[in-house]
Amino acid sequence: MLLAGFAIGLIARIPLQHRPDAAPGAVDTGFCQDMSVHHAQAVQMAGLELSGGSDPNVKRLAYDILTTQENQAGRMQGWLQLWSKPILDPEGYMGWMSATPTGHDHDMSHQMSGPVQTMPGMATPQELEQLRALTGPAQDTLFLQLMLRHHQGGLSMIEYATARADTDAVRSLAASMKTTQQGEMQLMTTMLTARGVATLPLN
Numbered sequence: 001m002l003l004a005g006f007a008i009g010l011i012a013r014i015p016l017q018h019r020p021d022a023a024p025g026a027v028d029t030g031f032c033q034d035m036s037v038h039h040a041q042a043v044q045m046a047g048l049e050l051s052g053g054s055d056p057n058v059k060r061l062a063y064d065i066l067t068t069q070e071n072q073a074g075r076m077q078g079w080l081q082l083w084s085k086p087i088l089d090p091e092g093y094m095g096w097m098s099a100t101p102t103g104h105d106h107d108m109s110h111q112m113s114g115p116v117q118t119m120p121g122m123a124t125p126q127e128l129e130q131l132r133a134l135t136g137p138a139q140d141t142l143f144l145q146l147m148l149r150h151h152q153g154g155l156s157m158i159e160y161a162t163a164r165a166d167t168d169a170v171r172s173l174a175a176s177m178k179t180t181q182q183g184e185m186q187l188m189t190t191m192l193t194a195r196g197v198a199t200l201p202l203n
Contacts, residue, residue: 025166029085030096031157031174032076036087038119038154039069039076042147045123045131049143052135058144061187065147068180072173079169091115097160120202121153141197148188149200151181 046066053059080087089095092115123131123146131142158181161174192199 023166024079024083024085024170026096027161027165028167028170029080029083030089030094031161031165031170032080033085033087033089034093034096034119035154035157035161035177036073036076036080037093038122038150038157039073041122041128042066042069042150043073044128045143045146045150048128048131049139053140053143054136055140058140058191061184062143062147065184072177075173089115092117093119094157097157119153120156121150122203123150124203141192141195144188144192144195145197145200148185148192149202151185151188152202155181 043066046062046069049062050059050066053062077087094112095115097112098114127142127146131139131146134142155178158174158178162171162178165171165174189199
């Protein structure tokens with residue numbers, strides 16, 4: 001899943017190749033590594049909904065998420081290759097969010113104490129298996145619950161990168177993710193409310 005969108009990623013390298021001032025820092029690298037993993041699970045869940053769901057509106061949302069996040073993951077992986085950085089951080093996730101704030105940004109609300117082994121909002125293997133086993137309206141509902149929590153869990157990383165990434169490309173991509181996913185979160189909340197189903201607590 002992490003290699004999906006590879007060709008798009010290669011194209012995404014072009015804007016950075018001619019920007020000597022766009023030196024990536026720890027936030028740029030860490031965000032691209034971790035958000036690629038986060039996106040890969042979203043793409044996986046969206047694919048399951050597309051194959052077994054029944055509500056055309058939910059399936060349309062799943063298609064939008066799949067295509068958008070596959071594209072974004074490809075771009076981030078292309079940048080990591082350009083920067084000669086590994087696709088994954090062997091130390092864990094979100095350690096790049098423990099950096100000391102610089103410049104005018106002193107917001108500590110998303111500060112981490114070090115790498116973690118599981119990112120917020122990620123579905124467990126058991127939840128993914130349950131989503132895979134369901135079909136029809138039941139799958140539609142669980143997909144909305146899992147994807148809403150998934151988006152909520154990634155928001156802190158997106159906001160941190162928007163404020164603190166060194167490259168214009170990463171800041172711009174993170175800002176675009178925030179706009180898109182906030183709209184999707186609002187839509188999924190509305191869909192769940194219409195079904196009389198509660199949202200899942202953030203894990």
